[in-house]
Amino acid sequence: MHVVRRGHLYLGLFLLPWAILYGATGFLFNHPTAFSDAPLTTFDRAELAGTPMENPPSPVAVAEQVVAMLRTRANPPVDYQLVQPEKVRYTREFAFATVKADGQEVSILFDALGKGGTVRARSLPAAKVEEKAPFAIGSVRTAGAPAGAKGGRGEKGPRPSQAADPLPLESPLHERVKATVPTVLERTSYPVGEVTVTSVPDLSFLMADGEKTWVVTYNAQTGTISGKLTDDIATPEELSTRRFLTRLHTTHVYPGEQNAKWFWAVIVDVMAFVMVFWGVSGIFMWWQIKATRRFGFLILVLSIAAATALGMGMHDMLSSTPR
Structure with missing residues (x-):
């Protein structure tokens, strides 16, 4: 029990900033108007x-x-x-x-x-008059969206900026994906059928024409290209304290490279483990104090009953309401 107590204590001290962060941002999520930016x-x-x-x-x-x-x-x-x-x-x-x-x-x-x-x-x-990219091909779409997709809010997609033949490349990403799918399904014991590649990520890069620098977006699946002058790129909206904290709360999944987000994901895993450990070790520590067993057991039963009833009620609501 000595080791459990010390682990409970020191892990709590080490993860105190994250415990405060998740508590505070949980309040912000539950009260969207609090400390509004x-x-x-x-x-x-x-x-x-x-x-x-x-x-x-x-x-x-x-x-x-x-x-x-x-x-x-x-x-x-x-x-x-x-x-x-x-x-x-x-x-x-x-x-x-x-x-x-x-x-x-x-x-x-x-x-x-x-x-x-x-x-x-x-x-x-401030509204800017954007110069059209002379090399643009096809329609400008949301990154990674399949051909013919509409905007994220149900609006019609933008019209083509310039009529031109698509720009296909040899062995583009979507063809590689399509050719790879049957092998992956076979090796992972899933049935093989007709393959449809629904979307691929756009490629974004800078390109100069001798006078201007363009931010170019290319989609290999449709062969479409769009471009914006670097001077026309909108300045990112200032990240308010409220948005920064709530985005910290929702940041998850390990990125493909080791950076600050990767180490943050490590802390999320540690926090998940330690929160479970706090609960289990807290029960053991409570049981060691005989004078609190009877009243503590009553509180524990009430807690389990309340959590079960509330969980069942939320399940009924969430399962009957579309996402």
Whole structure:
């Protein structure tokens, strides 16, 4: 027990900064408006008075309207009926809207049931007229997205910047992947079938034409090329203290090279192990104090019961709501 106590103590002292970090950032995740890095205003039903969002229809009422419309449109007629109305719910709690005005992007969040919401504003970078790359081929797409993909928010993809034949290379990455898949599946005991390469990462590099320097993006799968002048590259948004801390919290997975992120991933693994160790060693240390056994056992039972009930409730909610 002496070794367990010392391990519990010294590991706790060594990992104290990370324990504080995860505790503080956990609070920030749970309270998005706390220590906000952008002006934020909360509004309630009073600000919604006289607007269409003052009394929005309930989810059940909307579902009934949808079912009624489907019933009238059915050909041949089908007697559609809403079942289990108590399970009707929006898949998300909020609706979002944005407004760009006076050099700001204002984001408005509405509670779908009309209870209120928040307004957040951030400054927009000054608009620049970007010079088109004379060597551009095909459409400029999101990095790694397959051909014909839409933007991340459902919008249509940008139009081709210049009509030209694709620029294929010999043995491009996607062909290498496609040719390798059957071998990998066979060696890992998975069934082999028709292979479709859904996406490959874009290649980004700098290129000079004698006068200007371009940041060039090439996608081997589609043979498309886009480019921006280095002077047109937007300055990265300043990393606020809040965003820095929350990004530290979510940083995970070992990168391909040993850098600060790699060593951070090591600490994440150590922290995961030590948190389990703290729990187990804490039980052993508690059991050594006979005077606390009875009351401690009661607390432990209550803890297990509460965690089980809450876990089952969260499982029901998460399994019934699409991601």
